[in-house]
Amino acid sequence: MAAPPPKPRSVSIREVAALAGVSLGSASRVINQVPGVSDNTRERVMKAITELGYRPNHAAQALRGRRSRTIGCMLTDVANPLYARLFRAVESRFREAGYVVLLANSLNNPQWEIDILEMFHSRGMDGVLIAPGNERHAQVLAAVQALEMPAVILDRDIACEHDRVQFEHAQGMQHAVSYLLGLGHRDIGLVIAPAHNRPMRRRLEGFQAAFRAAGLPAPKDFIVHLPGAMSPAFDAVSELLQRPRRPTALLTMGTSVLNDTLNAIHRQRLRIPQDISLVSIGDPDFARSYTPPLSALRVDLDTVASQSARLLLDRIEGRQGVAEPRRVKVDVEFIVRQSCAPASGAA
Amino acid sequence: MAAPPPKPRSVSIREVAALAGVSLGSASRVINQVPGVSDNTRERVMKAITELGYRPNHAAQALRGRRSRTIGCMLTDVANPLYARLFRAVESRFREAGYVVLLANSLNNPQWEIDILEMFHSRGMDGVLIAPGNERHAQVLAAVQALEMPAVILDRDIACEHDRVQFEHAQGMQHAVSYLLGLGHRDIGLVIAPAHNRPMRRRLEGFQAAFRAAGLPAPKDFIVHLPGAMSPAFDAVSELLQRPRRPTALLTMGTSVLNDTLNAIHRQRLRIPQDISLVSIGDPDFARSYTPPLSALRVDLDTVASQSARLLLDRIEGRQGVAEPRRVKVDVEFIVRQSCAPASGAA
DNA sequence: GTGAAAGCGCTAACAG
DNA sequence: CTGTTAGCGCTTTCAC
Numbered sequence A, B: 001m002a003a004p005p006p007k008p009r010s011v012s013i014r015e016v017a018a019l020a021g022v023s024l025g026s027a028s029r030v031i032n033q034v035p036g037v038s039d040n041t042r043e044r045v046m047k048a049i050t051e052l053g054y055r056p057n058h059a060a061q062a063l064r065g066r067r068s069r070t071i072g073c074m075l076t077d078v079a080n081p082l083y084a085r086l087f088r089a090v091e092s093r094f095r096e097a098g099y100v101v102l103l104a105n106s107l108n109n110p111q112w113e114i115d116i117l118e119m120f121h122s123r124g125m126d127g128v129l130i131a132p133g134n135e136r137h138a139q140v141l142a143a144v145q146a147l148e149m150p151a152v153i154l155d156r157d158i159a160c161e162h163d164r165v166q167f168e169h170a171q172g173m174q175h176a177v178s179y180l181l182g183l184g185h186r187d188i189g190l191v192i193a194p195a196h197n198r199p200m201r202r203r204l205e206g207f208q209a210a211f212r213a214a215g216l217p218a219p220k221d222f223i224v225h226l227p228g229a230m231s232p233a234f235d236a237v238s239e240l241l242q243r244p245r246r247p248t249a250l251l252t253m254g255t256s257v258l259n260d261t262l263n264a265i266h267r268q269r270l271r272i273p274q275d276i277s278l279v280s281i282g283d284p285d286f287a288r289s290y291t292p293p294l295s296a297l298r299v300d301l302d303t304v305a306s307q308s309a310r311l312l313l314d315r316i317e318g319r320q321g322v323a324e325p326r327r328v329k330v331d332v333e334f335i336v337r338q339s340c341a342p343a344s345g346a347a
Numbered sequence C: 001g002t003g004a005a006a007g008c009g010c011t012a013a014c015a016g
Numbered sequence D: 001c002t003g004t005t006a007g008c009g010c011t012t013t014c015a016c
Helices: A013-020 A024-031 A039-052 A058-065 A081-096 A110-122 A138-145 A169-182 A198-213 A234-242 A256-267 A285-289 A301-316 B013-020 B024-031 B039-052 B058-065 B081-096 B110-122 B138-145 B169-182 B198-213 B234-242 B256-267 B285-289 B301-316
Strands: A070-075 A100-105 A127-130 A151-154 A163-167 A188-192 A223-225 A249-253 A277-281 A295-299 A327-330 A332-335 B070-075 B100-105 B127-130 B151-154 B163-167 B188-192 B223-225 B249-253 B277-281 B295-299 B327-330 B332-335
Touching (some): A013 A024, A013 A039, A024 A039, A058 B058, A070 A081, A070 A110, A081 B100, A100 B081, A110 A127, A151 A301, A163 A198, A169 A188, A169 A198, A188 A234, A223 A234, A256 A277, A285 B256, A295 A301, A301 A327, B013 B024, B024 B039, B070 B110, B081 B301, B100 B110, B110 B127, B163 B301, B169 B188, B169 B198, B169 B277, B169 B332, B234 B249, B249 B256, B256 B277
Parallel strands (some): A070 A100, A070 A127, A127 A151, A163 A327, A188 A223, A188 A249, A277 A295, B070 B127, B127 B151, B151 B163, B188 B223, B188 B249, B249 B277
Antiparallel strands (some): B295 B332
16 A cells, blocks of 8 residues: 555635635635625635635535535445436435435445445445345344434335335336236236345235235246346246246346346247237336337336435434434336237137 | 534544543554554554444545545446446446545536536545546536546547546447458448547547458448437438348447347348348447347456556556656457348358 | 634654 | 644634
8 A cells, every 4th residue: 555645735715815815714704605794805705716716625624514515325236227327316416405426336245335334434424325235134234223324225124213215116016917917917927136125025025916906826936036136037038938838928127137038038939019918127218119118117216316315415404303214105107018918818 | 505413523533542541643553554553552542443433534534634535437427337337347446445436427518527527626536537528618628627636538539638548449340340341241331329529430430441441432321320319219220221222231339229229120120140230339238148149349347447547546646756648548349249140142 | 794713533743 | 662743624613
């Protein structure tokens, strides 16, 4: 570890005050728009500021004011388009409020999740917005619970005293499956990632609830848990489609799994929706532009972002006191496009 | 703008020193692993640290040391998978070196780009890694040139005194096109985004260079500039494919444009590669898993990340002095898969 | 309305 | 080897 030579000092509020011929305090008052400064003083300070190209030193402000105007955001992976868009939305909400968002990818590694939370602490984040990948890891759990700043937990089931934003996966899924049942489908397949986390659990619940509500047994054999998050789904789906009795409708994760699924479907020379109906869990760009456009489950990320921001800012700016942890539910909408048709044998 | 009440003060190095029964200076030495501390002292301080749960205050360190151990990263949009992966790689390189990366999306908005650079300044970034969307915008340009910290410009042509990492788009493209020419293709289409920026310019150069090298005229009519970055390419590609004389090979941006292109191709009932050869510019996940796997132009983002990190860290840690701006070129590889076949009329 | 001064938490220089 | 001390740049009392 080399000894990084410090940067040259840049212009400080002292020099501004000096050039303006006022005291340090007055300069500060002008900069912070504190009322009760004479026009004369203000003008001279402003002039000095532009003349010197003065910029407030953030570290000094943070040290003195004990707040960094920075929000920590821990996600498993921005390369997941869902998270990328979420981050964009979150960043823009907070920017409006004068905060900067520090993004950290945990890549699902428990130790990194702990390290990142630690880093959020020592860097004095004013608040954090996190979706830990390890919901059940004792130490991650402890680190989350020990968070000393306002926090919002994003779509995870973690026992702690923080605010939460949760997606209504179960309802959304139930809606989609009921729709398929209504089209006469009974052999409905579900292809999901292996992660044992809140979203997956809830989706499964919704899937089963839909059958239960229709007085039908859920087709257990058609639920495919992929072996790994990044595992190619092509083989698994192909196998599913080649069974003597194959599903007539499929719900699959709208990630790379969806691509694999489409490939597998085409390979079997099945047509969407005539031969098989398809619903994407998640709504990637191309679901809309695909031929045919794919029906999908979607959560509105702008809503998620603004709700999360509201929860966090309420606390940060003292609007919420030490009130109870709050829970905000965000709908999972089912977008009907053209990838589902009545079950052939059932019309 | 409410007046955010400051957070409660957390434990400081003073309290650590007090509990350990040593001076503030000794505590600091232990924390910073400065050699020349007795084992006794070290142990007592360490004990006090864990006992109190002490964490160094980053703002104070940054203020005092005039470095933030933070790298600013400005990209147009993390929702672009290329940038998402790049960020991941960059983040991980810098994390190893003890730095945190602050990501900001400019969404191509010139004013935001200026604001972000300004923010990087006042927050005392130790270095920045930027790919401004607006290469030709006077004020953005000025802001980039005025950057007062070590900077790496990512794949942009901007006249300034900063280090650069540039992708060899021209060579990569020339390679791919030569390959197609070698397969007997003459009517080669190119579908690219409208952005007038370095990557696009270089690709176009490479495209033309390949024809020139083969002693052939570049087919100007087959170059499609999409109207907007997000514009659906479906119609444009369909039009291309329906011409009396249609391209027998196509190179298209490996973004949503690729999906649209594939849709258009299928809609015309053309088969890949028998009826039309296809090359993706950029290598999204599904290019590999598609049926057939798609040949693609790819840049190794780990290389980009580590080169960028090296350039930046060299300067930050004073290894490079005030030397000339450096330029690092990164290959654009052409990955041959199975989406290209000999031109039918030419075998 | 303005100035002087204290101190946020830390590191590094200096004296012992 | 250890303690003391002087600020880093800023905001915010408290006097005037």
